[in-house]
Amino acid sequence: MRNKEKPVLCSMETPIGTDVAQAAALLRAGAVVAMPTETVYGLAANAFDEAAVLRIFQVKQRPSFDPLIVHVRDREQLSPLVARLPREAEALMEHFWPGPLTLVLPKTGRVPDLVTSGLDTVAVRMPAHPVAQALLRAVDFPLAAPSANPFGYVSPTSAQHVADQLGGKVPYILDGGPCTVGVESTILGWEQEAGAWLLYRPGGTPVEAIAEVIGAVGAAQPGLLPASPGMLESHYAPGTPVHAGDVPQLLEAHRGKRIGVISFRQHHGAAHNEVLSVKGDLAEAASRLFAALRKLDRSDAEVILAEIFPQEGLGVAINDRLRRAAAKR
Numbered sequence: 001m002r003n004k005e006k007p008v009l010c011s012m013e014t015p016i017g018t019d020v021a022q023a024a025a026l027l028r029a030g031a032v033v034a035m036p037t038e039t040v041y042g043l044a045a046n047a048f049d050e051a052a053v054l055r056i057f058q059v060k061q062r063p064s065f066d067p068l069i070v071h072v073r074d075r076e077q078l079s080p081l082v083a084r085l086p087r088e089a090e091a092l093m094e095h096f097w098p099g100p101l102t103l104v105l106p107k108t109g110r111v112p113d114l115v116t117s118g119l120d121t122v123a124v125r126m127p128a129h130p131v132a133q134a135l136l137r138a139v140d141f142p143l144a145a146p147s148a149n150p151f152g153y154v155s156p157t158s159a160q161h162v163a164d165q166l167g168g169k170v171p172y173i174l175d176g177g178p179c180t181v182g183v184e185s186t187i188l189g190w191e192q193e194a195g196a197w198l199l200y201r202p203g204g205t206p207v208e209a210i211a212e213v214i215g216a217v218g219a220a221q222p223g224l225l226p227a228s229p230g231m232l233e234s235h236y237a238p239g240t241p242v243h244a245g246d247v248p249q250l251l252e253a254h255r256g257k258r259i260g261v262i263s264f265r266q267h268h269g270a271a272h273n274e275v276l277s278v279k280g281d282l283a284e285a286a287s288r289l290f291a292a293l294r295k296l297d298r299s300d301a302e303v304i305l306a307e308i309f310p311q312e313g314l315g316v317a318i319n320d321r322l323r324r325a326a327a328k329r
């Protein structure tokens with residue numbers, strides 16, 4: 001925001017605060033603001049303002065072929081965005097909204113091409129975080145928002161994570177505390193030609209829960225889906241190399257190195273070992289995953305070794321993120 005009374009921030013400092021009205025005023029003025037959601041922090045702008053959306057891509061250094069998710073406050077806000085709602089969309093929204101489920105649906109002509117990378121579909125989601133909801137109520141437009149991290153890096157699950165990487169690049173970080181879900185939303189795409197739903201990205205809503213509502217959904221094959229660029233293999237990656245697999249074997253293979261470990265319930269005796277849930281709760285583990293990756297990335301560990309988690313519930317999203325983090329090199 002260009003306020004003549006106040007100097008424009010030009011240091012590496014970005015204020016972190018809880019002032020929803022200030023964040024809303026900045027958004028109305030066309031700025032990009034970091035906002036909390038229950039999954040991860042997002043980098044939000046008015047979805048109908050192309051100049052503001054362009055700023056998101058600049059701040060994130062995100063390639064323009066990677067489309068954004070549009071966040072809505074209620075179903076009414078969908079009508080200028082979504083051209084057609086497939087039958088099951090109703091039941092999905094009923095069960096999982098607000099919450100960590102994104103639906104990719106046919107878009108209207110009003111959605112800027114920049115938001116959708118020129119695709120004829122738009123990704124929409126209604127966040128459950130009360131601060132995100134308050135922000136959406138304080139403005140009269142939906143918010144396009146990718147995760148608030150530089151492209152390809154681990155998503156932020158606290159306001160401080162955002163400040164660590166994007167401080168000085170956005171005018172305000174709206175603080176909503178640590179994210180309770182901790183992995184990004186599940187993305188389901190409506191494949192019009194096949195007349196079927198496909199899982200584009202596992203995330204905060206378990207596929208088992210979705211199957212209970214609309215039946216089993218097929219998984220999109222990475223590489224076969226230019227429609228979902230977030231499926232890029234090397235994504236969510238810290239700077240330190242990550243290897244996922246059997247940790248005792250990996251410890252043996254990396255003997256002599258400074259090692260960081262990410263494990264589910266059990267400590268493996270490494271100097272830096274992040275145990276994500278002593279009580280064996282996958283949802284708790286998911287909520288701690290990205291903070292653990294960041295912490296190990298900042299430590300002196302030369303390599304991060306991660307367990308494979310049980311492939312069920314939130315474990316599916318955890319394994320997906322770890323596999324992608326490991327695909328970096």
Ligand code: TXA
Pocket residue numbers: 037039040041042043066067068069100102104116119121122123125145146147148183184185186187189200227228229230231
């Ligand atoms: O939980 C979340 O989803 C978080 C919070 C901030 O809402 N957002 C998030 O956004 O993870 P982002 O930009 O990091 O990931 C969005 C992904 C894209 O990479 C792409 O794969 C998919 O959503 N996507 C968006 N629009 C799409 C479309 N029209 N068709 C297919 N995939 C789409």
Ligand code: MG
Pocket residue numbers: 146147155
């Ligand atoms: Mg992202």
